[in-house]
């Protein structure tokens with residue numbers, strides 16, 4: 399068996415015997431081995447032995463990477479951006495590490511405050527810098543199904559970038575947090591986590607054990623006499639609840655519902671649906687897109703009245719309609735160094751809008767047309783829905799920072815209210831609350847074909 403490996407881990411990469419960087423990731427395999435050497439203080443091995451069931455099947459030289467390379471989320475395997483303008487701005491907005499020396503710390507905090515003044519805040523339009531305010535356009539909306547109304551904003555420098563601040567109320571947010579943790583943390587496939595194969599294996603083992611138990615003790619249905627085989631699916635969340643230990647959940651970086659996305663191959667398995675997308679989420683996306691279509695139709699009407707003699711010269715065809723077919727769910731711990739590196743979402747075959755729902759702690763999100771453009775930084779808060787359509791659909795974007803202690807207290811209260819509604823044990827809801835106050839969840843809903 400030939401295994402080609404290219405995986406970046408703590409600034410190290412692998413070369414094959416001919417000295418070439420091997421491509422086509424079999425990422426988790428290597429990551430699992432490197433895990434043993436992850437401490438920077440330990441001496442790294444110069445040679446890496448790849449074993450399958452104890453047999454060495456390949457030897458590789460391990461070398462220090464000359465440039466910092468990206469190992470984050472969706473960017474895995476893509477071109478490192480450190481030396482691009484975008485990459486430099488990712489560093490600017492990254493979480494600061496403050497010195498313990500008081501005087502130095504005060505200067506650093508001041509510098510960070512200055513940096514944050516440039517982050518566009520769609521919940522406090524008046525607070526934004528003048529240049530930023532001049533790029534914000536506001537529109538009113540009334541959603542057809544959800545009966546929601548309010549103001550949404552357009553960032554005019556990147557065509558197709560819209561934000562609906564606070565679109566989801568705290569009860570709706572609590573529902574999505576609950577679902578993301580409890581139902582969507584099932585892990586029997588390879589794209590559950592960025593760097594911890596052992597996590598996936600353990601979950602599969604748990605499932606197997608459970609299946610064996612069921613086979614030994616199937617219940618007989620009184621009426622039909624049939625064997626009723628209840629398949630109980632073990633989620634990673636259940637593991638945390640059983641152990642009352644949230645740290646088990648931390649390595650989980652993403653999961654996926656709807657059409658299955660294979661992170662290793664960076665493509666969709668269009669014939670596999672991992673879990674149906676909740677109808678409520680489908681409604682959120684289609685409602686938001688309907689609002690955009692209404693706005694667009696009004697703009698078109700106004701433009702055609704103003705320029706009745708002009709031909710429509712918009713040469714890029716795009717759609718503002720969307721059929722939600724998949725959702726990537728991103729799980730972020732607040733304050734990690736590089737939550738999600740710069741990348742484009744280009745695995746989908748269609749340029750229908752992407753709807754991104756934020757929950758929990760606030761993020762600083764960066765987006766730009768290209769590598770050498772200065773990105774706009776904007777806050778994404780719990781309940782906000784961001785739409786990437788038109789040019790923004792395939793724009794370069796990153797999550798530069800997830801700010802600790804920014805989860806709204808209303809979300810925590812609404813999670814508490816679920817205790818009665820779901821009759822779940824109090825310990826489980828307490829764990830959910832504890833998780834979300836120091837984390838961010840993102841549902842990234844897309845049309846695939």
Ligand SMILES: O=C(O)CCC(=O)C(=O)O
Pocket residue numbers: 472726728738743754761763778795796797840842
């Ligand atoms: O978490 C976010 O807001 C962005 C996620 C993202 O960029 C992705 O899933 O591709």
